[in-house]
Amino acid sequence: MTDIAVEANTIPAQIPNLHVAVLGAGKMGGILLQAFLKQNLFGAEQIHGTVAHAERAIALSTQWGVDVSTDNLEQARQADLILVGVKPFQVPDLIAEIKPALTPQKTIVSFAASVKTRSIEDAAGIEMAVIRAMPNTPSALGAGAAGLCRGRFVSAAQMELAQRIFETVGRTVTVDEKHMDAVTGLSASGPAYIYIVIEALAEAGVKVGLPRDTATQLAAQTVFGAAKMVLETGYHPALLKDAVTTPAGCTIDGILELEEGGLRVTLIKAVMRATERAKQLAAG
Numbered sequence: 001m002t003d004i005a006v007e008a009n010t011i012p013a014q015i016p017n018l019h020v021a022v023l024g025a026g027k028m029g030g031i032l033l034q035a036f037l038k039q040n041l042f043g044a045e046q047i048h049g050t051v052a053h054a055e056r057a058i059a060l061s062t063q064w065g066v067d068v069s070t071d072n073l074e075q076a077r078q079a080d081l082i083l084v085g086v087k088p089f090q091v092p093d094l095i096a097e098i099k100p101a102l103t104p105q106k107t108i109v110s111f112a113a114s115v116k117t118r119s120i121e122d123a124a125g126i127e128m129a130v131i132r133a134m135p136n137t138p139s140a141l142g143a144g145a146a147g148l149c150r151g152r153f154v155s156a157a158q159m160e161l162a163q164r165i166f167e168t169v170g171r172t173v174t175v176d177e178k179h180m181d182a183v184t185g186l187s188a189s190g191p192a193y194i195y196i197v198i199e200a201l202a203e204a205g206v207k208v209g210l211p212r213d214t215a216t217q218l219a220a221q222t223v224f225g226a227a228k229m230v231l232e233t234g235y236h237p238a239l240l241k242d243a244v245t246t247p248a249g250c251t252i253d254g255i256l257e258l259e260e261g262g263l264r265v266t267l268i269k270a271v272m273r274a275t276e277r278a279k280q281l282a283a284g
């Protein structure tokens with residue numbers, strides 16, 4: 001992971017005079033908040049957060065050295081940029097709660113799966129910028145992948161700001177909102193699929209006699225290396241696969257087993273199922 005982490009560690013200039021609130025600083029919100037601090041994107045005094053439980057708010061305030069409370073309205077009042085990180089079904093109530101603090105000058109960036117920009121705009125009740133983002137957990141190491149889309153009232157500068165925020169934790173792509181559930185099914189859920197692939201490859205290494213630690217390291221580094229090849233060469237994965245596959249060699253035998261086992265179709269179906277489920281999450 002070192003190379004990707006180092007790349008993303010290129011310290012961006014701090015965004016001055018702008019306060020950001022992460023409402024719902026749980027797993028994903030906490031990753032983003034800590035990245036802002038680590039990358040020096042915002043100073044600690046510019047960052048505000050909320051969680052549901054008071055004791056957790058106190059613990060996180062101490063741990064992160066930023067203002068974390070359970071008061072969404074107060075934190076939203078202080079912020080120019082409001083990140084929404086509660087569970088999808090909680091978003092409507094959260095927006096209703098912070099409505100008195102919303103103004104057309106503020107920007108909402110929601111990274112809740114499934115919740116449409118239109119429903120947040122409607123709940124806000126004013127013409128204000130709402131951006132939807134779908135990051136993933138490797139953001140914790142600066143190796144995230146995030147899809148972003150814009151609502152109806154987003155300026156180019158507001159979109160750039162959102163991109164910059166997610167670029168501090170990895171790569172971003174901007175998509176039409178109709179593709180956001182697909183981004184959720186592919187890259188937000190994707191790390192879980194790949195952990196299973198790594199676990200299975202490591203298990204395979206054990207089966208053919210490697211010590212477990214060695215097998216896990218080799219499996220993970222192989223996935224990392226293959227991903228890096230695709231991203232950095234720009235070559236089609238099939239071309240890169242062909243370069244590994246010597247005629248009558250051993251790789252083609254391995255590929256034969258993968259095709260017979262239906263790995264391709266299984267992964268395609270997994271993304272399709274997760275995408276379908278992503279469409280339903282906002283409803284609870």
Ligand SMILES: NC(=O)c1ccc[n+]([C@@H]2O[C@H](COP(=O)([O-])OP(=O)(O)OC[C@H]3O[C@@H](n4cnc5c(N)ncnc54)[C@H](OP(=O)(O)O)[C@@H]3O)[C@@H](O)[C@H]2O)c1
Binds near residue numbers: 056
């Ligand atoms: N995990 C992922 O890989 C991932 C990826 C992309 C997007 N997301 C999205 O991120 C959102 C959060 O997911 P998560 O995995 O980070 O879940 P999580 O760890 O459970 O985080 C949710 C956070 O919201 C807080 N919370 C609950 N009710 C609240 C309220 N009324 N006001 C303020 N904070 C409240 C919780 O506080 P307590 O800690 O006190 O309970 C918790 O910290 C979801 O919408 C999900 O779709 C997650």
